[in-house]
Amino acid sequence: MEKGKQTLSIQQRRRRNREEIIEDIVQIARDMIQADGAASLSFNAIARQLGIKPPSLYTYFDSKHAIYDELFRRGWQLFLKHTEADIVQDGTVYEKLVLIFESYMRFAQENPDYYQIMFQRPVPNFVPSAENLALSFTSLDRFTAFLHDILESEGINPGIPDEQARDIIIALNHGLTEMHLANNPELPVGEGRYGGLIHQAVETLLKAWSPVKRSE
Amino acid sequence: MEKGKQTLSIQQRRRRNREEIIEDIVQIARDMIQADGAASLSFNAIARQLGIKPPSLYTYFDSKHAIYDELFRRGWQLFLKHTEADIVQDGTVYEKLVLIFESYMRFAQENPDYYQIMFQRPVPNFVPSAENLALSFTSLDRFTAFLHDILESEGINPGIPDEQARDIIIALNHGLTEMHLANNPELPVGEGRYGGLIHQAVETLLKAWSPVKRSE
DNA sequence: GCGAGTTTCCTAATATCATTAGGTAAATCA
DNA sequence: TGATTTACCTAATGATATTAGGAAACTCGC
Numbered sequence: 001m002e003k004g005k006q007t008l009s010i011q012q013r014r015r016r017n018r019e020e021i022i023e024d025i026v027q028i029a030r031d032m033i034q035a036d037g038a039a040s041l042s043f044n045a046i047a048r049q050l051g052i053k054p055p056s057l058y059t060y061f062d063s064k065h066a067i068y069d070e071l072f073r074r075g076w077q078l079f080l081k082h083t084e085a086d087i088v089q090d091g092t093v094y095e096k097l098v099l100i101f102e103s104y105m106r107f108a109q110e111n112p113d114y115y116q117i118m119f120q121r122p123v124p125n126f127v128p129s130a131e132n133l134a135l136s137f138t139s140l141d142r143f144t145a146f147l148h149d150i151l152e153s154e155g156i157n158p159g160i161p162d163e164q165a166r167d168i169i170i171a172l173n174h175g176l177t178e179m180h181l182a183n184n185p186e187l188p189v190g191e192g193r194y195g196g197l198i199h200q201a202v203e204t205l206l207k208a209w210s211p212v213k214r215s216e
Numbered sequence: 217m218e219k220g221k222q223t224l225s226i227q228q229r230r231r232r233n234r235e236e237i238i239e240d241i242v243q244i245a246r247d248m249i250q251a252d253g254a255a256s257l258s259f260n261a262i263a264r265q266l267g268i269k270p271p272s273l274y275t276y277f278d279s280k281h282a283i284y285d286e287l288f289r290r291g292w293q294l295f296l297k298h299t300e301a302d303i304v305q306d307g308t309v310y311e312k313l314v315l316i317f318e319s320y321m322r323f324a325q326e327n328p329d330y331y332q333i334m335f336q337r338p339v340p341n342f343v344p345s346a347e348n349l350a351l352s353f354t355s356l357d358r359f360t361a362f363l364h365d366i367l368e369s370e371g372i373n374p375g376i377p378d379e380q381a382r383d384i385i386i387a388l389n390h391g392l393t394e395m396h397l398a399n400n401p402e403l404p405v406g407e408g409r410y411g412g413l414i415h416q417a418v419e420t421l422l423k424a425w426s427p428v429k430r431s432e
Numbered sequence: 433g434c435g436a437g438t439t440t441c442c443t444a445a446t447a448t449c450a451t452t453a454g455g456t457a458a459a460t461c462a
Numbered sequence: 463t464g465a466t467t468t469a470c471c472t473a474a475t476g477a478t479a480t481t482a483g484g485a486a487a488c489t490c491g492c
Contacts, residue, residue, distance in 0.1 A: 018439090039255050040340035043479060054479075056441050064479065122338050124256035159423075160416045167395070167410060168417050172384070175391020179383070194387060200376050201384050207375075208423035234468095259450060270450075272470050280450065 022060055024050065026074070029067055033113035038122040041067070065126050068117055073132040075114030076139045082107050087146055094206055096150050097169070101198045105177045105189045112185070119174075144170065158209040165209065172201055238276055240266065242290070245283055249329035254338040257283070281342050284333060289348045291330030292355045298323050303362055310422055312366050313385070317414045321393045322405045328397070335390075360386065374425040381425065388417055 028049050032041050043064040047054040061067050086103035088096065108115040116122050118136065128136065147166045151158070158165035176194050184192030244265050248257050259280040263270040277283050302319035304312065324331040332338050334352065344352065363382045367374070374381035392410050400408030 037337070037340045039338065042477090044477080052440090053442065055443085055481080058480080059440055120336060120338075121253070122255065122336075124253045158420075160420075164413060164416050165420075167413055168388070168392075168420060171391035171395050171410060171413070171417070172388045173391070174394060175387035175389070176384075178390060178394060179387050194383060197380060197383055197387070200380050201387070204374075204376075204381075204384060204424040205420065207425075208420040258448090260448080268469090269471065271452080271472085274451080275469055 018060070021050075025057070025060055025067070026070060029071060030113045033071075033116065038068070038113065038116040038120075039124075041123075043067075065123075068123055068126050069129050069132055071114060072117050072128045073135060075111065075118045076132070076136045078111065078114065079107055079118070080139045080142070083143055083146075093150055093156060094202060097202045097206070098198055100147065100150075101173050101176065101202060102189050104173050105180060105195065105198070108177045108181055109185070109189055109195075112181070115181075156206075156209050169205065172205070176201060234276070237266075241273070241276055241283070242286060245287060246329045249287075249332065254284070254329065254332040254336075255340075257339075259283075281339075284339055284342050285345050285348055287330060288333050288344045289351060291327065291334045292348070292352045294327065294330060295323055295334070296355045296358070299359060299362075309366055309372060310418060313418045313422070314414055316363065316366075316385075317389050317392065317418060318405050320389050321396060321411065321414070324393045324397055325401070325405055325411075328401065331397075372422070372425050385421065388421070392417060 025046060028046050029041060032045065041064070043057060044054045046067075047057040050057070061070070083100075083103050086099050088099060091099075108119070117126075127133075144166055147169055148162060150156070151162050151165055156165075176197060179194040180187075180189075180192055184195055187195055189195050190198070241262060244262050245257060248261065257280070259273060260270045262283075263273040266273070277286070299316075299319050302315050304315060307315075324335070333342075343349075360382055363385055364378060366372070367378050367381055372381075392413060395410040396403075396405075396408055400411055403411055405411050406414070
């Protein structure tokens with residue numbers, strides 16, 4: 001589908017099944033958010049672009065927040081797939097952590113619309129449904145569990161509880177991503193003031209946490 | 217002023233000077249943002265609470281964005297004061313860095329309204345005025361310059377360019393703050409899953425960057 | 433193929449929102 | 463005193479999300 005262009009008439013749409021139209025709505029919403037930010041998503045504008053009147057859009061979504069909720073759900077689902085694909089079982093700790101960092105930042109860079117709704121809070125009064133909130137928790141849990149495994153398995157000895165080391169990783173990872181999006185949203189992961197800092201960041205953490213002899 | 221309560225009549229207000237009314241408007245706006253988020257700030261609601269009709273509010277601010285711009289300005293001004301007060305010239309690198317981290321997080325925790333407008337982008341189409349954007353840059357510059365000084369002065373040898381070490385500090389600092397606000401916005405700095413992680417985070421960085429003998 | 437029920441659209445209306453136009457009374461200044 | 467400025471007003475515009483109520487059209491059992 002070309003973004004922003006609806007080619008089918010209403011009669012033609014009618015014949016198409018509901019799921020296809022919902023896909024169109026989601027795609028239109030994603031395009032709009034990528035263009036103007038999540039907060040300025042307009043229910044009316046989606047209807048306009050679909051070629052129907054605003055009230056008719058309620059046939060497919062109960063409210064504007066329901067659209068955000070669907071995007072929230074899809075975002076976390078994609079994040080799950082995305083990170084699982086980038087999680088590898090072999091390689092050094094360093095390589096694994098770099099992959100995790102890159103994966104997280106790449107997700108944010110490639111899906112800024114999902115990322116906004118998932119990790120930032122740009123929409124006033126939007127609270128994800130309990131179901132989708134649970135999905136986000138399990139998704140994050142899997143992510144943190146993986147980080148935990150890395151720390152435990154490979155002889156890392158942070159000198160602090162593993163949970164704290166894990167949370168420092170999460171904070172640094174998230175911080176780098178936020179700064180990259182704020183400063184060089186157009187640059188791919190690996191480039192830019194913060195996007196090019198992943199290797200150094202991981203190296204710093206591992207240097208501090210590796211069980212090497214030190215004179216102190 | 218009690219938050220949300222206007223006790224003076226319009227005639228009485230008239231007699232008060234412009235600056236005082238502007239202070240009231242700013243305070244009302246801050247209260248509203250703290251209650252419902254920056255994006256749901258309502259121009260009409262501010263006027264309502266002030267006891268005037270919405271168009272009359274244009275006597276004091278040219279637009280709703282002008283109010284955001286004023287909050288942006290005040291936020292950065294306060295941030296400048298706030299961090300300068302917490303920047304000390306004596307003490308160890310460790311102590312200085314911990315103070316910086318705590319200062320940043322405390323600012324976010326104590327001024328969530330300013331913080332949103334300054335560091336997050338919750339308002340669609342809001343772009344700070346050139347003047348206030350410049351203020352934010354100088355303010356951030358001073359912050360980064362201070363971090364730079366710390367790294368240079370005290371024999372820290374990160375093994376990477378100072379600029380990169382500085383940016384890792386910024387990212388970690390910002391990441392911890394974001395995670396703290398997302399998880400335990402009500403807890404003071406020093407408590408909570410991420411708010412209580414500052415000492416460990418700084419220790420990790422310095423361990424990696426301290427010029428100690430290592431067997432590698 | 434016919435009637436019932438469902439789905440999908442509509443128009444009309446409500447209550448918000450930020451903003452502009454145009455006007456009036458009061459305060460200030462020459 | 464007279465002119466100007468300030469601070470308010472009402473009325474209106476064009477947006478927004480949402481609800482109410484209705485009309486075609488499609489689907490299904492008979």
